[in-house]
Amino acid sequence: MHPLLIATNNSHKTEEIAAILGSTFQVKDLSSGSFPKVAETGTTFLENATLKAVEISKLTEGWVLSDDSGLEVDALHGEPGVYSSRYAGSDGDDAANNAKLMRELAKLPSDTARTARFRCVIVIAKNGERLAHFSGSVEGSIVLASDGDHGFGYDPHFQPEGFDKTFAQLPTEVKNSLSHRARAMAQASPWLMEQVEA
Template sequence: MSGEGKEPQAIRKLAPGKLVIASHNQGKVREIRALLAPYGIEPVSAGELDLPEPEETGTTFVANAELKAMQATDLSGLPALADDSGLCVEALGGEPGIFSARWAGPTKDFTLAMQAVENRLAAIDPAPTRAAHFVCALALAWPDGHVEWFEGRVDGTLVWPPRGDRGFGYDPMFLPDGGTETYGEMDPEQKHATSHRADAFRQLVSTVF
């Protein structure tokens, strides 16, 4: 996976030790910690290091993940891993997409964000398809500017009302294809094995470990 306007670089392995998780989203941090646990990595979050959240000015998930990872590695002097992910709804032309977090407003209220998605769907006549997919882009950056990119995806259907109080973000309204539970109902271990983030992590693990 390459970033916007970037030439592919030689693959680099990640050595055991400290790694900044360039996120202030505690749900993401928990999932990433669990996924990294088997590999001798000592995760420390951007929040724990009191690093600022950069403005996400990229036009793709990969570009925003790279932006966050590069700022975290520049400020910390440590390798940094950033995730940029979102919900893409077919009937809404791929929205909210890279703006998924912004739909939750300044208070990051995803109850409001899910209601906004449902309201937009309900306003479409005739009733639209409820097909959607989650995308997760990971960028792993080193202080010398080297970056590796990975992108995962999982397809599903939106349900209403939301179901379950596990997960985070839009999880309670997303039913993955072939499943009977939303990500909001699913056991965390099952979600870790099947999610868009897990798909991207499988690619990362096979490349850098």
Template sequence: MNYQDSRKLQPGKLVVASHNPGKVKEVAALLGPHGIEPVSAGSLGLPEPDETGTTFAANAELKALLAADLSGMPAIADDSGLCVEALGLEPGIFSARWAGPDKDFGLAMRLVEEHLERAGPEAGRNAHFMCALAVAWPDGHLEAFEGRVDGTLVWPPRGNGGFGYDPMFVPNGYDQTFGEMDPDEKHRISHRAMAFEKLKAALL
């Protein structure tokens, strides 16, 4: 990305293209010090689009563009997930869907483990988390950033922290899972933190 072509984010309201209050809180913690006031798409009554993209970036861009268009304000969206090398990088963009309609990530982690057992020990347990962030403006201008953290998967899951697949993911260079790790430490090294650092360098 050529930062000279980037558009800066101005202080003021920024729509978070999500109905998840946790996402709004996270954006507030990261961008609030720069004068950004996040508001959720849910609080504005905006719909959640079908995520029809074939990559994390495509889904993030689709969500950000729709929210910016409908709200008339800049909007930010993210798409993230777990990519397991032995499973051909699945669940990938379908990470949330593996958890089913009840968002049961205990079930999703069991599914990953069952697939790994079928793949056999020689397939290995390497995995990475990906996060794509997109910021869109009402005129269709778009900026996108990606972050990645590599690690290995353990079984059974360990720790009650984090969310999603965190309790089975040990980042490289650490012996704790994201589920066991101090939240501040996790946020320092996570895929989302990496993507946000790129965003802040470019847009703020």
């Protein structure tokens, strides 16, 4: 197995990426060592993913994969966007972020369309250099009543197009087959395999 470090402390992301990649890679994340927190000062998903991948790749051997992803709600002009994980202030407070999202949507007329998408940008770096980047998105809509106990983040409020269930209600293997991260990984995975086989 080939080592691949995911530049995150979010175990949910690590598990999702590991499940998508399969057994070719030995996937670890930042919890496996003493890595510094990289400030996400970018204004786009690509900028933030690049910051994390490049900085962490300076501190370790092998490939580093970083993703930056988030929810874009059309009626909120693309918010929370790159600030998805810290929308309510504290980084990674899913309950607070979802509560703020519901408060913001409640300010809009009741007939406002709640179309949205999850977007993911993945960057792969090595030795302090960005080697490749990939992106994926999944369209859907926001449901006001939280539903489901799978997933994380905004999953209980996001219903992907073509489904009558939220991401948090869908089985993990179904979500992993159509999620924004899965779509970005569908491009990243063959690229990684080419590097392994080269």
